Each structure stands twice: as C-alpha cells, then as structure tokens.
Amino acid sequence: MINNAKELTELKDFARKAMEIRLDRDIEPSPENHRIDILVCGVAGCASSGSLKVADAVEEQIQQNKLGEEVKVIKTGCFGLCAEGPIVMVCPEHVMYTKVTPEDVKEIFESHIKGGKIVHRLLAGENEYEEIRDRLPQIPFFSMQKRIALNNCGIIDPENIEEYIALDGYQALAKVLNDFEPEDVIDEIKKSGLRGRGGGGFPTGRKWQSSAVVEEHEKFVICNADEGDPGAFMDRSILEGDPHSVIEAMIINGYAVHAHQGYIYVRAEYPVAVQRLSVAIKQAKEYGFLGTNILGKGFDFDLEVRLGAGAFVCGEGSALMTSIEGKRGEPRPKPPRSAEKGLWKKPTVLNNVETYANIPQIIRNGANWFKGIGTEGSKGTKVFALGGKINNIGLVEVPMGTTLREIIYDIGGGIPNGKEFKAAQTGGPSGGCIPAEHLDTPIDYDSLTKLGSMMGSGGLIVMDEDTCMVDLARFFLDFTVDESCGKCPPCRIGTKRMHEILVRITEGKGEPEDLDKLEVLARNIKESALCGLGQSAPNPVLSTMKYFRDEYMAHVLEKKCPAGVCKSMVKFMIDQDVCKRCSICKKNCPTGAISGDKDTPFVIDQEKCVKCGVCMEKCPFKSILKNA
C-alpha cells in the first residue's frame, strides 16, 4: 500500500535497480554482473504463434541449468515486429531473436546464455552482425519510430506493477493529486494538443472540459477498448503490454472531471487483455492507486472491466454506453452529448486506449514536450498497425507528420515479392484508400480527412497490384452490412443495397447506372445515418470510386477485373508458346477442365473452369495466364 508520493518514489528507486539491465543499453555483461533478463513477447501475434510455450521452455531451461538466481524470464508486451514472432530479447545485450520456437530455446541457452555467443540464425533480418545491439536502434524499423504510447511495451512485465512504477509509473498521478487542481489538468491536456486516437480526433482536453463543467453528483469515465477496426491491434497491444498506463490515465481523468467510477469496455475477442487488465486493476487496488483516499489526497476512484460481445458498432460512443448498461449496443441520436447525458444518463467522458496511454507522459513531461512532436494540427505520435501486402507486418509508432512512404517503405520494408504498391487503406471500415500519388502526404488527422480517408484507430493495410479495389470496397461493405445495428434505414437498408450493387459489379453484372446509384446512396447515408459509423460507412466506396474509377468502369463497361480478382470475370488460358505439355495442370485441376496430351495442345474448358487458380499455381513453366 502506497500512502503518499514519497513512498511511491522510494518504491520506484528500488524497483528501477532490478530492471537496470533492461533499461540501460550500456551495461556490458561482465563476470561481476551475472544477471540476465530474457524478455519474451507474450501478447497479440507472438502469443498466437506460440510465444507462451517459448516462455515455458525458457523457464524450463533456467530450472535445468539451475540459473534461477541469475536469469529471469519476463513476459512483456509487443516489440512491434509481429510477423517475426515469437520475439525473444536477451538483456543486458538487447539481442533480439525472431521466430523462436520452444526447440530453439535450448540452443539459446547453450550458446548465448552460458557460452556468451549469439545465435545468429535467429537474429532479426538476414544480416549477421556481431554487434547486434548496436545495430538494433539503427535499423529504420526502430530508428524512425518514436514510442510514447508504446513506451513500456516490450520492456516491462505487464503483470508486475512494480516494473511499471520503476519506469515512473503513477508519478503523473502523484503529480496531479499533489500539485494540480482538476482544471489545471484539463488545461495541461488542452495545451498539449492531444486529440482522440480512436477515430474522429476530437481534442481530448475539450472533451474532458465539457464533462467537467456539468454539475452532477455522479459522473463516469470510460476507456473505449472495443478495438473493432479489422487490422488494428494497437489497443490490444497496449492493454496487454502496459495496462497500468491506461489505468493511471483514467484515474487522472476521473480527478479532472470529478468522476469516481470508471469502466474499461473491452471487446470479448481479447481475453488476454481482459486478464491483464484484471490483474493490473487488482494490483492497483492493493497498492492504493484505486479505491479511497488515493495517495493520501482524499480522492476516490474505482474501475471495472466490462466485456463486449461481438458488435463493431459498440466502438461508437453512445452504443458502447448502452452496451455497458447491458443492452443492445445501439447508438442514440446526439444531442444530448455524452458529456452531459452519457452512461446511465450521467455525464461521461469516453477516451480510447491509445489516447489514455499518452496522458501520464504528457503530465510528467509537460504539455510543451508533447506539443513539440507532430504537426500543426496533430500533436504527438500515432501508432499504426501495418498489415496486408507489406514486409514488416507489425506495430509501429511514429510522430504525426511522417509520410505514408516513410511508413510503408522505410519502416514497413516495402511490398513483398517485388510487387507494385497500389493503395493504403486507413481508418478501417469508416476510412478510405489512399493511392500511390499521395504517398508523400505527411500523415495526420487533417491530411487523411482531406484525402477522403480518416485516421481511425490506426489500421494501415497495404494493397498491391493484385488487389481489386471494387472487390475491396465490397469486402468493407460486407463488414458494414454485417455490423450495422439496424436502427436506422440508411444504414440498415442503404448499406445492404450498396453491397448488392457492388456484388453485381464484381460478378460482371453491373450497369453504368449502378455507379450513379452507389453515389446517391453513399451521399445520403453519409448525411442521414443516425450515428458516426453509419455516416462513415460509404467512405470505402467513395474513396475507391474517387481514386480508382477506371477500375469500376472496367468492371461495368468491359466486364473485366483489371486485377484479376473478381472470379466471374477472370479467364485462365494456356500460353502455347511456353507450355511444355507436362500435364501437371491437368492432374491438379479439380474440375477436369483441362484437356490435352503430349500430342495435342493443352486447353482450358471455360465452361468447366471454376477459376480456382490451382493450375496457375502448379505450372512449373508459368505458362498459364490470367485474363489474357
């Protein structure tokens, strides 16, 4: 139990010592210092690819080698290089091993831990540097990033509150409770220029203020952890890697707006995040950061986790609140705003996970520090989840204003297999596609909106030349139709009709007037849907129609899919000049559509062909052409 700021600082100094080898990259392994920390990413992608078994193997090796005194295994949050997982980092050297299997662990122990020799085959990338730790911060993937929200991820054990405290955790809370009036907190956040990281980018300070000024006995603060945009997983990573940063921020938020109860609404698809949060909340209670008379300053605050149950629309503020109330997560018309009448009709502040993760550092380092990062209208950093056709799939945090090209090519390592970049999709189902001509746009809230997309929660899906933009629009509408709450006709029926039209077009049955209909529907859904999600549902169609209209035209007028994705319009043919009549295609064709033998040319019967593409895949001579 921490009773005041002084005790907190004492604990911090003590806890920091135990973590030094992780924090200080200059510490050399030496005979005097036998301590080794083995960090294993225990979240998201790594956990899905078996990192927890790796951690068990490490633990086993420690036992077997009786190294319990010297070597510690720590399950941390995300390092960012998710496609290379499971990631293991050995400190003090800060050597990062990738794609580690439980079987590799023995070798790491024999060679590295006991023998002092790095296991080169497990290093990140293809290069084999002796001095891996010097290289690490310099590879663009790391050097071009700036970690604020993800600051502690990959360093601390998220289930150990003392490691969070060691890294200045809860100092911001102590500072606020000791030195700030509630309105000072809001002023500081306003000054920092922080905008909501969950979607619209509303200024956070103003949001807090509008609730703070409402005079009402009961108020709430809520953390929106219903990360629903497909392809975005930064909130999951923060919650799983650094849950206390969110908890600390919510307490500060409560203090600033005079609220004493908070809720964290987490989607049920994130069981690990829920578990980590529950552990963290329990610890925060034990240490006295939650409960009554926090740090001896007379402020009370409590926190509860609430689970979603699989509804994208619950990411919308008012829907989220109805869901916390235990009802169908349907949005309601605004006004009244949530700041006045939110959860249980009480004033409520709702912020997203990443927004909260910025708060403690803004308080600790001051608004001016934060303001110094980013662009004119968008301060600080943004976490992006890189996905799709890109080499370094993973989680990156960059200053606002970094260009799309830098993110995709320098940090993301470009497009695999030498393919051509076609577009980047941001903002999830509410966002849009950005074509190659805008690759050099510095990314921030306003530039993305101007391009017809939006920041959203930060999913960034890269598409290459093999992606059909009409099909992609159809995919997003698939999602929207499925996830529409059904309350208002524009979204309930309008998106369905848009989807039907897109299906028609991708099946080669589109008519020119279908494009007009799409536009009319899109315009009206945007204007008249009840909630922000409905209003933004047409964006993927509008932006692809804006930048890739020729592709739509090709589908509608020529009944052709230029990317060769839309099956009904694709034709597979055999290039007789290349074909060696090896008959591999014939053997693999599931429908017997290919005929021919060594004397007769091989041909594909278009009636029988189901366009599965197996022949093309199997042909050793690349003689099968699509859409020729």
Place this chain on the structure above:
Amino acid sequence: MTDKCTGCAESQEKAKELQAVIDKYKETRGALIQVLHEAQEIYGYLPLEVQREIANQLDIPLAEVYGVVSFYTQFSIYPKGEYQINVCMGTACYVKGANEILDKFRTRLSIDVGECTEDGKFSLDACRCIGACGLAPVVTINDETYGKLTVEDVDGILDDYEAR
C-alpha cells in the same frame, strides 16, 4: 437409452453454477452481458431455459434478453461443436486469402458458417479481426491458433482433429 441420472446431476451442477453467476452480478448495474458470457461458458450456448432463468432473476423481460443475445455475435442459441473453428475475416487476413480458406473448411466439413457438423465435432464461424494480423491469414480452433495458413494446410489440420 440415456442415463437420466447422470444428465440430471450434470444439469443440476450447471444450474448451481448459473445461480452462482447470477448471485455474483445481481447487485451490479447493467450486468446482463457479463452474466450471459459466463452462462454461455457453463452451457456452451444460451438455450431458452437459461435465458429465462437469467431474465427472471435479473428482472429483465425475456424478450429483451433475447434481443441482446441476438444482437451480439459472440452469443449463440445453438450448441457449438466440440471443436470451434473460427476463420478470421479481418482486412489483413482477407487480403491474404481468408475467403478461400473459409471455403475450404466449408466444403471439407459440408457445413456453412454458423453451423455445426452432424456429429457435433466441428462448428464453423467467420470471425472479426482477432488482432493477430502479423500471422494472416489466421484460423483458431478452440484455444489453438493457426497462422499463415494456406488452403492446402486445412486438410491436415482437420485430419489431426478428427483423429483425436
């Protein structure tokens, strides 16, 4: 003939667990969704009797409870298979061919999305992004995750489960 007594004891055991869940949340505001989650964990799905019990005890109309259950995709009123297959249809997985993988599961198991095989062994669902985009395309079967899948992998995985 089914052994009635065992079934009886088992259902009594479950009813007891359900009661404990309801008691835990009775005083909590807006707890319906949490109760439904835990009830589904006990029963595997949310049949009428379970929903009715929850409705009665939390003093919420059954129609509302059913409306809530039907709203959220995580709740089911049908029993699920022993092995629950979830094909992630997030954007990252989709652009990497999740649809073909889903099709493969469909044809191999001869069931559609949301259905369960006749023997009760497998149920198939398409799910929203599970946040493992680095491994796209991803499929989960119960607590197991299969990443970077190809259509060819599907048979092997299912053979393995069928042999269990």
Place this chain on the structure above:
Amino acid sequence: MNKVHITIDGIKLYVPENYTILEAAKEVNITIPTLCFLKDVNEIGCCRMCIVEVKGAKALQAACVHPVKEGMEVFTHTPKVMEARKVNLELILSNHNSMCQTCTRSWMDCELQSLANKLSVDNVRFEGEQKKLPLDIGVSIVRDPNKCILCRRCVSACKNIQTVSVIDIVDRGFNTKIAAPFEVSLADTPCVNCGQCINYCPVGALHEKSDIDKVWEAIYDPKKHVVAQTAPAVRVALGEDFEMPIGTPVTGKMVTALRMLGFDRVFDTDTGADLTIMEEGAELIDRIRGGGTLPLITSCSPGWIKFCEHNYPDMLDHLSSCKSPHQMFGAVLKSYYAEKEGIDPKDIVTVSIMPCTAKKFEAARPEMNVNGLSDVDVVLTTRELGKMIYDVGIDFPDLGDSDFDNPFGNASGAGVIFGTTGGVMEAALRTVADILNDSSADNFEYEEVRGLEGIKIATIEIADLKVRAAVAHGLGNARKLMDAIKAGEEFHFVEIMACPGGCINGGGQPLQLSDVRNWIDVREERAKGLYKEDRATYIRKSHNNPAVKRLYKEYLGMAGGKKSHELLHTHYHARPNYEK
C-alpha cells in the same frame, strides 16, 4: 420555462427551451414529416424522415428529438434534406411488402403510403433483397413482419407503456426484426392481447385477427338469430372511421347501421355493464362487511386479467369474480333472453362489438360459457364494424338515429362511462353509495377518479365508511399500483384497465395516425364524448336500470345469488411464462 431565439427556414421565433425542432416548426405552421416518432411513446429518432439541416452540424439531424438551442438556424426543406428523406423512404419501401391493395391499411390511412405521397416518391430505385418472414396469426393479433418498417413504436408501447414486453428488437442490421423471444408465436408468450401495438403501428404490420367472415356467415344463415351488442367506447369512436371528428357520439347511427347490416337484434353492452355493477357492487360490499380479500380489483378488462394471471398469480383472489360486461350479457342472452323469446340458444349467435382486441381472447376462454355454449360467439373490433359498414356501402355519417332493441332498451349513464378510465369505479361508487346510504344521492359525479393521471387515488366517504379507491390505466401503471398493494398499501376497491385511457383507447378502436396523436390527446376527446352521453341519459345509475331490475326479478333473483354465480361469474388461473 426559459425561452430561446431560433430561426426556421428564415422565420424567427421565440420558443421554450425544452422544445424540439419538430415542435418549434409546428409553431410556424410547418409539419415536418415523421414516421417513427410518437409523442411520449417512441422518441428515438431512428427513421430519419424528420431530418433537417441545422447550421453547423456535421450531418442532418432528427427534428423529433433534437432540442432547440439559442441562436439555432434550421432549414427544413433544402435539396439535401428533401433528397435524403426521399432516398430513405425509397429504401424503406424497397424492403416492405408493398401489396397495398390487399393490406388492412389500404382502407384506413397508411402512414407509409401518405409519406410516399408527401415526398413524391414515384419510383423505388434501390430494389434488392426483401425479407420473407412467416406471419404470426394469434387469436387476437396478427403480425406481418414483412410489412414492418422497424419504427419500433410497437416495442415501445409493449415494453415501456404496458410493461408486457413480449416483443423486442431481434437480430441486427438488415436482419433486424421485431419478434418474441426465440421467435415463438405471440400466443405462446405472456402477451395480453391489448393491441396497443396495433394502435401505434403506422403500417399494416399489426392488425386484429379479422372475424368479419364469421359474422357474415351467421347473418346470411336464415336459421341463426344474430344478436349484436356494442361496448360503450365504440359509440364515441366509430364515427372516426368515417372521418367524423374524434370523440363524436354516434350511438343512434351505429344502431341503424347494425340493423342495416342484418343483425336481428341490437343491444347495448352498457346493460351488461349495469349488471356488472350490481354484481361487483354486491361483491365489494360483501368483502368489506365479511372481511374478504381486499382490495377488490375490477375484472372488466381482459388484457388486465391475463396480465394479472401471468405477473401476479398470487393475487388472483383480489380479482372480482365477475365476468366482464359483454360476457355477462352474452350469458344472459343465451339463457334469459332465449327463454323469454322462445329461441333455442343454439341458434343464437352473439356478436360483441368491442374497442378491444383482448376480448377476442376472452370470448374464447373455455370457462366463458352457458351450458356448454359460448357466452359470446364472435368479437368484432370497432374497426371491423367500421369495415363492414364501409364494405356494404352504407353512408354512415348520413344515417338517422335508432334506439337499442327491447327487452333491454337503453342502459344507464353509469354503463356508458365504463368505457373510460375511472368509469367503472365511478359507476360502482354511484351504486354502492346509494345502497350503503340507503338513499339516492344527487351528487354522484366523482371527479377525483376521472382524467388521465396514470394512477388516481381517492378516499370517498360513504355512510360510515372511508372507501379507499385507486384507479390505474395502462398496464405499466397497473404494475406500479399492484406492486404498491403487494408492498402493503391498502385500498378497498381498485379499478384497472389495460389500455392507457381505458377502453376508449383500446386496441380495437379506429386508428388515429401519429400526426394526430402527436398533437391531440385522442383519449381526452373520446372520454369527453362518453361523459357527454352520460349526462344526456335519463337514468345514470346502474341499479336504476329498469331492464336490469326486471332481469333480477324475473330470472336471477338477487345480485351475488346462486343463479348469478352460475351465469355471471368466472374464475382465473395462473399462467406460466414461456413454458410451452
């Protein structure tokens, strides 16, 4: 109330700050089109028909729920607004079974149809998949989900006003529908058949189960002696089906019309009401004097009875054992009347014209019979009677007046006011006071139990008794009152009617559209009509009704006696919830 300055379409106005844009626009004679909005019932802004442009707002706003604000500028018919309304309506129509010719609402106004007209929708551009769901046909109510436009008014009525809550919103997105849990038939739910959902439905998705054909069949059968009886609330509403002002009493025209339709006799259910007062009055006095279960709760409203059987099974002994007036009257018709007229009761077809859909269910209850013959053979709603009159081409407003048939003739004013909340209570008090005081009071208008307050409580001094009376209308209010009684609040006599306002606003009454209901309280107008009729009758107390007196003398003996119990009383039983 503070007031704010706003402009609507350039017109400056100064309105109370609690106004919505919709209300403010009405002040300057602009009726913004609405569909889901129903004042005090359904204020959720979901249909996106009333959208308007509010200067500075990101998107179009729903006028029905958007509050006014100082300095606000609103535009109600910009091109953007008009296009969005039209597109949204086309979308609704694209997923609506538009077989209007065969729709029950083709006769009465369909709100969707008039809206399509108003917005000049001449073509549905966005055709596509249409829902195809099975019809739910119950004893009283039919639901056609393919006509449903998901405005949710029915859900609000069922859940928030009636607290019956047997339908709710199910599934989501395009698959959203209104349904009972597990999509069972309403018949298998604790639905009480009150029909309030029908009253508020803007389209033909909800209507009563029609029994018109049965009536024609009986009328056309020469062997059958077809007798109609009409409930008090019918006479102040039937005219509305023929565009007469709301609440106009049309008793005489109604009787004329029924004769023209071919009914052999036309009687007044008010006689049954007078009979009910005799029996219930006796029961009340008996319970007060004999230390019986109190409070005694009225049993005239079958919606209420079923509600009580489902929700308060432990309180059924509070209910009066009296059958409802038309059931009592039906029983009398098949016994006393049959004997008196020398007709085989098997050849008598009793048809009740009721403002009520629950009466259809009530008439079908197995315990409602005389010697194995149903008290009432067919129940028609006011709407169905209107439809029959319309179908044969009777120019209803132009008809002359006729009197009810003998031997029952005209009933008392007390029987007339049965049709409105507080009316049964007042009728009973008129009689009980005279009996207990053993005199004839000149002052018998009990203002304290009149009006539309949800729960009315009064203490009335009669003889040496202070009678504690409570009146609730609408089942939400009934629930509150019952919970209070359960918690120990003491009353002698309680009147409960299932429908808000009582029978005048029953689920079988002529439909009044939302653009009427949003601005006028239909219940008030119809109640006025009934009180006017009461004041115009010569006999205003049930016990003074000569026909009733004669009935007791010639046949029943005394109120609460053996014969009465055989014919006029019934019993109730607890009903399980969702156990089928």
